[in-house]
Amino acid sequence: MADKPRLDVDRITCRFDGRDVVRDVSFTVRAGEVMCLLGPSGCGKSTTLRVIAGIERQVSGAVRADGITLSDEQVHLPPEARGVGLIFQDFALFPHLSVAQNVGFGLKGNKAEIARRVHELLERVDLAGYGDKAPHMLSGGEQQRVALARALAPRPRIMLMDEPFSGLDNRLRDGIRDETLQLLKEEGTAVVLVTHEPEEAMRMADQIALMRDGVIVQKGAPYNIYNAPADKAAAAFFSDINVIRGAVQGALVDTAFGQFLAPGHPDGTEVEIVFRPQHVKIDFDRGGRGPNPTPQDGTPARGIVARARFMGHESLVEFRMDFDGGIVKATVPAVFLPKPGTPLWLTVRRDRCFVFAKKR
Known part of the structure; x- marks a missing residue:
């Protein structure tokens, strides 16, 4: 056959x-x-x-x-x-x-x-x-x-x-x-x-x-x-990831980037929201006033540049977030090396995020 x-x-x-x-x-x-x-x-x-x-x-x-x-x-x-x-x-x-x-x-x-x-x-x-x-x-x-x-x-x-x-x-x-x-x-x-x-x-x-x-x-x-x-x-296993954590209430999770849907997870479940650095969007133009996001970008969150380095075909920028002090990594397909301490606003593609129950 x-x-x-x-x-x-x-x-x-x-x-x-x-x-x-x-x-x-x-x-x-x-x-x-x-x-x-x-x-x-x-x-x-x-x-x-x-x-x-x-x-x-x-x-x-x-x-x-x-x-x-x-x-x-x-x-x-x-x-x-x-x-x-x-x-x-x-x-x-x-x-x-x-x-x-x-x-x-x-x-x-x-x-x-x-x-x-x-x-x-x-x-x-x-x-x-x-x-x-x-x-x-x-x-x-x-x-x-x-x-x-x-x-x-x-x-x-x-x-x-x-x-x-x-x-x-x-x-x-x-x-x-x-x-x-x-x-x-x-x-x-x-x-x-x-x-x-x-x-x-x-x-x-x-x-x-x-x-x-x-x-x-x-x-x-x-x-x-x-x-x-x-x-x-x-x-x-396939790439660097960012992880933000929260608890489910009413099928939603509150984060620095706004609320995320967490269908199928009971209230009180601790979850991890995973997204890759290339799916973090940086506001380059608004000087700290925040970006004008599309609906799929969600809520803007402010981060302070902790480190930036050029990787050969892209730049990797690490931010310490105002919301909880956590680190979020973003990649930019160009030379972009903001000085440490620079505040910038970030958004995350909602359709590129994965919600998993936290393993104990």
Whole structure:
């Protein structure tokens, strides 16, 4: 069936020393799609990848490829029988083999067929003419592309990538990521990418599964994950955040920026209102008389500049608010460095604020 997922991870749980390191994790990936497992170190991302690869065995749940069970509580195909490619941070090229021999390692068929496949892949990763070179003669970016070509050589249905770009120079990383993504999509490969970098996930993924403490806390397209976070920690994982606190009365919360709606929270509930620095609007023109806000901006609040610094593509300004002495950060896409002590009026985009019950 055309709509059948290439990879189906169905409620897998993996346990080490009596502790669940991955618990009830489920997601699907279609041919040509990139699923990113995103989260901090130790959250279960790499273990999930190893279960899919067959390197670790789950205690419950199933892994299927094109509807065929690779592993469950009874079945466990070995890694080499799964049709799965692996790329890790350590490219693990064979130092005693040439580039061409590395790419062709493990391929079956006659020599002419293998040579054609190797030549095709080296051209596609822009390394034509490098076949006779030894791995130590290549740069980090070139070694990464050889590792990619080797992983793609047997035409795997599924590619598993564990922090594959973290060892690359920042100047090379974006280009190599984009080239890799294009090649994998052209091959129709279903990709599971593990990373702890939100920017990398947003750049590469069609779907993101945000993991924490062995479970998926939120799953969806990058735009939705970013703009509708499941909780405060999910919002903070993608960017700096501001947090103001209050108690609900009559489904409303009083703050320096006026009242916020808090539907679904009973009276007396302590809540945290979360918003990003780029959604704080600064009044540049009124000299302390306050801005003329639109309805979605809410009530203006006065803050005193505590610190301002230029970050290369934007300015970050920190304010100490008159209302409660709390700090609010704002970003401006230009050079804007007001002196400490300068009073300015701020508003916050109501449609860019998230209200969460305060966790105890």
